Amino acid sequence: MIPRTTIAAGIVMLASLASTPALAQHDHAEADPTYVPAEMLTRPIPLRAGIGNSRDSVTTSSAEARAYYNQGLNYLESYVWIEASRSFHEALRRDSTLAMAYVGLSRVHSGLDDAAGARRYGAKARELAPRAGERERRRIDIRDRQLAAIDSLENGALLLAYKKAIDDALSAAMDDPELWLLRGNAEENNASGRGQRGTAGSIAFYEAILRSNPDHASAHHFLIHSYETIGRIDQALAHGEAYARLSPSIPHAAHMWGHDLRRVGRVDDAIVEFTRADSLEHAWYQAEKLDPSLDWHHAHNLDLLAGCYQHKGQMVRAEQLMRESGSLRVVDAYRAFNARELPNFLIHRARYTEALEAAWSLTTSAYPQSRAVGHALAGQALLWLGRSKEAADELKAAQRDLEQVPRVAAGLVPRRAAVEPWVEGLRGELVLRTGRTEEGATVLMGVARAMRATPGPDAWTQALFRLETMARGARDAGAWKLADDLATQMLEHDAAYGGSHLARALVLRHQRDEAGFNREMEAARRYWKDADPQLPELNVALAAKTSRR
Secondary structure, rough: OOOOOHHHHOHHHHHHOOOOOOOOOOOOOOOOOOOHHHHHHHHOOOOOOOOOHHHHOOOOOOOHHEEEEHHHHHHOOOHHHHHHEEEEHHHHHOOOOOOHHHHHHHHHHHOOOHHHHHHHHHHHHHHHHHHOOOOHHHHHHHHHHHHHHHOOOOHHHHHHHHHHHHHHHHHHHOOOOHHHHHHOOOOOOOOOHHHHHHHHHHHHHHHHHHHHHOOOOOHHHHHHHHHHHHOOOOHHHHHHHHHHHHHOOOOHHHHHHHHHHOOOOHHHHHHHHHHHHHHHHHHHHHHHOHHHHHHHHHHHHHHHHHHHHOOOOOOOHHHHHHHHHOOOOOOOHHHHHHHHHHHHHHHOOEEEEEHHHHHHHHHHOOHHHHHHHHHHHOOOOOOOOOOOHHHHHHHHHHHHHHHHOOOOOOOOOHHHHHHHHHHHHHHHHHHHHHOOOHHHHHHHHHHHHHHHHHHOOOHHHHHHHHHHHHHHHHHHHHOHHHHHHHHHHHHOOOOHHHHHHHHHHHHHOOOOOHHHHHHHHHHHHOOOOOOOOOOOOHHHHHHHHHHOO
């Protein structure tokens, strides 16, 4: 593991802020409330290196204002909301008429799920538009149209107007990379797209930037997400390496490379990158005296790092990291939904009483996504504890909360399609355990497909371990055809996971295919070569092999 002090020593984030007594007046006391205190969002910040290379042409006579604006742009395009906000405010201290800095702040507050703040800063940019150049006025109009479309996500006409505004601006400035980035973002499933949910339609816009600037960090960043979504992990991996190289001081850049290293079986390399991201984050928190809960990225990185250790069979370390993540304050729906990691892990480890308590703790959340998945996981634990009637009650509660989850939502707010498979999984297992094997199998295979299709790295990891638990349930219920189908799904999802091969091995043992059993068990042992001593999965399988002799 990389010592945090090793990276912290060289990180530019620790630079001291030079005294600037003669700055222009900038009223930042009106900042809208978010889960991040206004003081943190407006605090002075130094200029930094290693954060990307986006550059934008803006109207200002202050070279410092331009430098801080570009710094804010790079942080914005890496989703470092706090430092982006600080940088844009710093630019406005140098030039209070810099309209594009207000556009940047508007985008930051969308990232913070603060719609009122996004609108307020958008209005400030609009007030200053007459002082800006034509290109900037087009960008302010684009942001106005985006905000209108975000406020009415299901209004297709507003989305089209937003896209057309970008197209019109591009027709006058085909060499503008910021416009190409925005156009790629606009290809996401609604107007709130910011590069994290791109698909095949986004890729050509980002690649247009790389044709003239092969080292454009933000284009590489957004291409990682787009290629991940369409399953081209080979391409995502190449862009991840480039993004990490071009933005070495950005935790998210190391993290994104880690995303795809694990997807190609390079789990140890992924751990290095996730650990590097963690070290960069802790250096930042220490330098700025920042509560880690205020950084959306921190818990997410810990979750994926924990998933890597779980993948290796190192369950003790995985649980430590999950509990560290779980100790962070929940500040939004995204984090509240991802708090499912711990109860799901405890079910996976057959610690059902503990899992039940952890799942119930989610059911008191302010967010329906968390409540629904909490009830669903509580029902799963109750089923394994033999308490089917209570599990059925949890299903009803989960279904009620699911109805409150929006079908369309901005940013990373979990949509109903992401939550529903967890609820349906409980329904399928209840049906299976009442002896309606075929009906239960149909539901659970639908759940398997839905989970595998859900975008995002958290969903990809959780799908694997959830499939594994479902396969165990199928074997326990004697539904061996379903167990076989789920093992196949696991191998398709991740053939570099020991549990995928174990699930297949146990099916082959039931089919009295000793050669196949031995082959798959050898693969499981190979992938779990660094697992915790006495990992139960391997011990059970070895005992099963002995009993067949």
